[in-house]
Amino acid sequence: MKAVTVRSYHPDDEEAVLGVWNRVLVADRISPATWRAKVLLDPNFDPELCLVAESDGTVVGICYAVVRRVPYFNVAVQPEQAWITALAVDTDQQRRGIGGRLLDTCLDRLRARGCQEISVSPYVPHYFAPGVDIDAYPAGVRFLENYGFSVVSRPVGMSADLEGYVVPSEVRAAAERVRASGIIIRPAEPRDILPTLALIRRHFSWDWWREAQEVFRELFCGHSEAVGMVVARRGDQVIGYAQHRGEHFGPFGVDPSLRGEGIGRVLLAEILVGMNALGYHCAWFLWTGEKAARGVYAACGFQIRRRFAVMKRTL
Numbered sequence: 001m002k003a004v005t006v007r008s009y010h011p012d013d014e015e016a017v018l019g020v021w022n023r024v025l026v027a028d029r030i031s032p033a034t035w036r037a038k039v040l041l042d043p044n045f046d047p048e049l050c051l052v053a054e055s056d057g058t059v060v061g062i063c064y065a066v067v068r069r070v071p072y073f074n075v076a077v078q079p080e081q082a083w084i085t086a087l088a089v090d091t092d093q094q095r096r097g098i099g100g101r102l103l104d105t106c107l108d109r110l111r112a113r114g115c116q117e118i119s120v121s122p123y124v125p126h127y128f129a130p131g132v133d134i135d136a137y138p139a140g141v142r143f144l145e146n147y148g149f150s151v152v153s154r155p156v157g158m159s160a161d162l163e164g165y166v167v168p169s170e171v172r173a174a175a176e177r178v179r180a181s182g183i184i185i186r187p188a189e190p191r192d193i194l195p196t197l198a199l200i201r202r203h204f205s206w207d208w209w210r211e212a213q214e215v216f217r218e219l220f221c222g223h224s225e226a227v228g229m230v231v232a233r234r235g236d237q238v239i240g241y242a243q244h245r246g247e248h249f250g251p252f253g254v255d256p257s258l259r260g261e262g263i264g265r266v267l268l269a270e271i272l273v274g275m276n277a278l279g280y281h282c283a284w285f286l287w288t289g290e291k292a293a294r295g296v297y298a299a300c301g302f303q304i305r306r307r308f309a310v311m312k313r314t315l
């Protein structure tokens with residue numbers, strides 16, 4: 001076997017790295033634009049943690065780790081925490097120790113920086129998948145388990161076929177009940193900006209705040225063809241909302257004190273109908289728990305398409 005070297009990312013590596021990525025990570029292929037936006041232009045990108053394995057001048061593997069050195073809204077720098085958001089060895093080069101060399105080098109460099117814990121791969125905001133897709137990459141799960149990682153949660157990704165989408169009768173009945181209780185569900189308007197962001201600040205995360213901010217920007221400060229938002233209002237208050245960007249559905253949320261009354265599924269069905277009217281044939285997202293998957297999402301026609309293992313180990 002030819003000698004393999006592991007080195008830091010070089011600005012000329014983009015094409016070769018994306019070649020390996022898109023041959024191996026077939027459930028998570030990306031464009032050069034996504035690579036630049038989520039990796040190279042991330043303020044936390046450090047070429048020394050973006051490891052490239054090279055054999056005879058050819059790139060054969062990549063392991064990308066990231067540590068937060070710039071605060072993200074109210075999330076402070078987290079020098080003790082690291083994430084691996086991508087790990088791949090070219091298909092004809094696997095089981096030759098290359099993945100192990102990449103991971104060993106990565107863990108050594110992280111330890112030298114004082115990191116104490118590493119997760120695959122829920123790095124906000126620039127993760128590619130919540131964890132390892134256990135159906136697409138079963139060898140990845142085994143590989144990481146051999147390296148002392150264990151599964152800490154099992155989110156699922158879902159999608160719904162929107163061709164001829166019909167709102168289920170159970171959801172139509174819920175919509176009637178919600179309307180009768182004085183709640184209005186309709187597409188977002190500019191006057192919903194402040195109460196929606198207030199709801200998100202009270203009950204959800206800054207990452208969701210940023211996602212809503214971006215959709216509002218496109219809806220009301222620029223071009224709005226590809227995004228949409230639906231809100232549930234009671235009087236002056238927004239008590240729930242759902243959004244999409246292209247075929248990507250979410251996030252969506254309902255005030256915790258008003259859950260279980262059908263508001264979520266009405267919001268969800270409303271936005272699916274709107275997405276289909278914009279010409280989208282499918283709605284998908286990558287991250288929810290089993291309970292929501294079997295409940296609100298199943299009620300609106302979503303099916304589980306992907307299962308992930310979020311994995312973690314100490315360093």
Ligand SMILES: CC(C)(COP(=O)(O)OP(=O)(O)OC[C@H]1O[C@@H](n2cnc3c(N)ncnc32)[C@H](O)[C@@H]1OP(=O)(O)O)[C@@H](O)C(=O)NCCC(=O)NCCS
Nearest residue numbers: 087088089094095096097098099100132137139140142143
């Ligand atoms: C995971 C991955 C990076 C490992 O790279 P690699 O170069 O094959 O790793 P190594 O040769 O150092 O180690 C291989 C070990 O991983 C496990 N493994 C790898 N492929 C396996 C397979 N098909 N079946 C069972 N175990 C496997 C085994 O423990 C194996 O050790 P062994 O060969 O002694 O049995 C590579 O398989 C890969 O790119 N998979 C697809 C992408 C992926 O799963 N990425 C991780 C999540 S993002």
